[in-house]
Amino acid sequence: MSRAEAPGEPMPKAAATSGTPGPGPEAVRTPGPLWSLGLLRSELVTTFRRWRTLALLAVLAAVPVLVGIAVRIETSDGSSPGGGGGGQGPAFISQVSNNGLFLVFTALAATLPFFLPMAIGVVAGDAIAGEASAGTLRYLLVAPAGRSRLLLTKYATVIAFCLAATLVVAVSALAVGALLFPVGDLITISGTRISYTEGLGRALLIALVVAASLVGVAALGLFVSTLTGSGIAAMATTVGLLITVQILDQIPQLDALQPYFFSHYWLSFADVMREPVYWDDLVRNLGLQALYAAVFGSAAWARFTAKDITS
Template sequence: MSQVDAGAGEAAAAAPTAGPGAGRAPSPLWTFGFLRSELVTTFRRWRTLALLGVLAAVPVLVGIAVRIETRDGSSAGGGGGGEGPAFIAQITNNGLFLVFTALAATLPFFLPMAIGVVAGDAVAGEANAGTLRYLLVAPAGRTRLLLTKYATTMAFCLVATLVVAVSALAVGALLFPLGDLTTISGTRISFAEGLARALLIALVVAASLIGVAALGLFVSTLTNSGIAAMATTVGLLITVQILDQIPQLHALQPYFFSHYWLSFADLMRDPVYWDDLVKNLGLQALYAVVFGSAAWARFTTKDITA
């Protein structure tokens, strides 16, 4: 909790204290300073660094496992349709495929779990530490404070995804050859184009976490316990993932935020299939609007006395 206290102190130091001008709307410069303070506080926490470390370790473990299996003369996997871990079949031929495999391996659980931890603690952690009311003393207003928390969570989404991608690219370059690669459609593209598609895939994966971030932020406004908010968010994530695998619920599954997550594989087709990608991004935007609005409605009417 001392880290939360320190974060609140930094945010308060970056903002003018209440006074004769406290009723005025905050300037853009103040807003930027508050956001910067939130970003610095979030990424300095040991918990955040530990989450990023775990995410960076996943591509290392996958790469070493494939390398050992190849050294033993075993096949790294069968050919495949390119959905998710089917990319693993191509890693031994081109290390760039480790990026796609690592993102597919972390997206169903590790990445959203990390986002759920950060989002769930965004408001509830401050309330639990007793620092939330001090943040509201500054002329930010509840709406701007909530937007700042959500922007910080989205920044973590992007950083976490890039950590996985960069770690996978480094490990793939060290353990496997790099060069031109074959798309799922069977066409050959240059390494530069493959690298560009890898970056685009990472951005799509980060955007796929928008819904989880909004859901976690909403849950965070419902309780004063950061641990309860984090556990609830992760629990909802696991529940939705399980429901998405039950055939009897096929009519509802297209509305689950995780249903189109692996559609990023379509960016490795030639030409690219956009249908599921557009559905995924649209669904994430819908979740962001619905749960973002619910979080705003809850937070702006919440009685904050501690």
């Protein structure tokens, strides 16, 4: 008795209609690298064409505009804008009126604690749960993608959004700074002078560091997205965790734990503006983000590959 005639086993559709046996397991096509690139391209196009994504990028682009206008109004009488010393975070705002390139550093420092991670949390939280709530996750898995390949593609898309969101803030700040303030040679935190071209290079390096600082949040959001079938719940949970961690990072009694919070070294990008560049906290930040990406990426993979997909 053949496999197609065995009792209790459904006949393949092709065998039922034509009388010929269906293809064996060896005939199933394994997706190649070009197919994987096509899947990634499709995910990128889908993500960046959503109105929600475009709205998030528009809000991020508006932050440097508002900061630049506020500084311009405040310094219109010749006074200096507020900002403390030390070159940490918003302290760069005191230099914006002297050189518009400092608006890039100020805007990144202003958006990094909340706006940027919130945007990443929304996109990452919706990556898997959004497909489940829309009823499209099962159809994605019908294609020869495989769960691991699909999860990796989703994470790569979120990382691409991290980079795009950071560059949107940096480019918007660069344009507004050049329009509203003078530009030229920069004075570093260490007091040395560097050329405007070198300053642009450091601004690009800072943008890349900020984007890399968000890969841990992306992995956390992706993991949360595999725990629920509701995109809204996943996004809200991820954003709630971001806010909670940053509140805990400000409590002095938790100083022993704070170096392990993913947000603790975010503002270390200011060390790029030292001469020479101070790498210690930058390396700690990147290493911590890699650790979070590995832990929560593995957790997301373990959950997603064992999860029953019903929608």
